[in-house]
Amino acid sequence: MWTLLKIELFKIFRRPRTYIAFAAIAAIIILIQLAFYSDGENFLQFGMQSLKESFDIKGKILSGYLVCFIILQTLLIHVPLLIALVAGDSIAGEANMGTLRLLLTKPVSRTRFMFAKFLATLIYTLLLLLFMAILSLPVSLSVFGSSDLIIMKSEMVVILDSHDVLWRYFAAFGFAAIAMTTVASLAFLLSVFAENSIGPIVATMSVVILFTILTTMDIPLFNAVKPFLFTNHMLNWKGFFEEPVNYKSIFKSGLLLMGHIIMFVSAAIFVFRKKDILS
């Protein structure tokens, strides 16, 4: 299994396509940090206008914690698209190159083969998230420093003590890992059905975009559907930045996402085991 995994990881990290996601994430994070470094105070003044009508707020508002929160809020909606680039290619890419049939001539069961493929995709997803975490949290903290975290929500302002923030980021990144794995497993499943990697990549992106649009639209008809959309639960990493934290809701979302992962991966293995491999 370990040898299989090593081969799969080698294949993933040999491809230039893999590094597009890392480059895109680095570019976006650095641009956000630069923007906040040069004009962040003005941006925050604008955002806090409503609050400053009634209150005097003193202290360091623009901190590394706040910049990291803004980065996560901006990026975690788009990272699934980058994950689809690699996850959607895992089986369909082999089929497209004509190596799938050759690979299956080796004395390895299809289930083990699929597990190795999925584990490699999972490792890629986690590395991408780790890369994002390092760039957005320690780098932001070293540039902007530490302070209490003030989160401006539409109807609420949450202020978290600086000593009470770090664990929330660890928890949020942990939750984000589950959320991103859900997208990876969906792309992995769709990859089984295609002979060309473009199909599953675009299909995954389409599902994520469609569900995200349904999630963002505040229309009563869609509100009824939202609890069933996995993209809606993917946003629950923000729950760790509530006071008090609604663990029940986060746990429910985490469980639902893990259910999706198990369902997608099991379906992928089931279909692949039955599939007539012709390429």
Add this chain to the structure above:
Amino acid sequence: MKYMLVTLLLIVAPFFLFAQKEEELVKKVKSKLNQVNSYEANGIIKIDVSFIKAPNSPVRVYYKKPDKFTVKKEGGISILPKGGFSTNLNSLFMTDGYTIVPAGETNLQGSKVKIIKLLPPDESSNIVVATLYIDEKELLIKKSVITTKESGTYEMIMLYGKYSTLGLPDKIDFIFSVKDYKLPKGVTIEYESGEKKSSAARPGNQKGKIEITYSNYVINKEIVDSVFENNK
């Protein structure tokens, strides 16, 4: 004519006598507060505003005559009602020439207090009227209601302890009006989750409360002016 003048004098005289008595009381309170030229103290701020969720924060409170006042949180954010604490009692008494109007007596915190209204001499003053509830025996202001032009009406309830001889409270409850808070969801990147919402903020103007519990006063120690500079 003479009869009318005497009658008028009899009616008006008690008011002047009372006002003089209240003036004496205000003078005594003022001289008590005047013992403090500056102070700094540790404080714990508790915010009770429907749309703000914040933990109780340890802060450092600074005051310097005549009207410098600030609250700072080491390595963090402090949040106070706008303009409210700049009208703190010590600075209120630094201005001379207030018209003093007696407004009766009442019971507060288990003791009898005199109600006195202060009207500023200057029309351009931010304070419109200040109502003080003064404990005549201890020469302590137990409660004040200050109406300002810019920031509405503030109510302060003071509890005294160790530093009552200097007129410094152990705890202040600051009650004030807050405007409704709302930001577009597009700005905050928030989505409706489809779950039932908890009733967080009520629309319209509401009352907010901030409690500051003081400890470890350091009194009349030199405080540099840079402490009061507005840090963003």
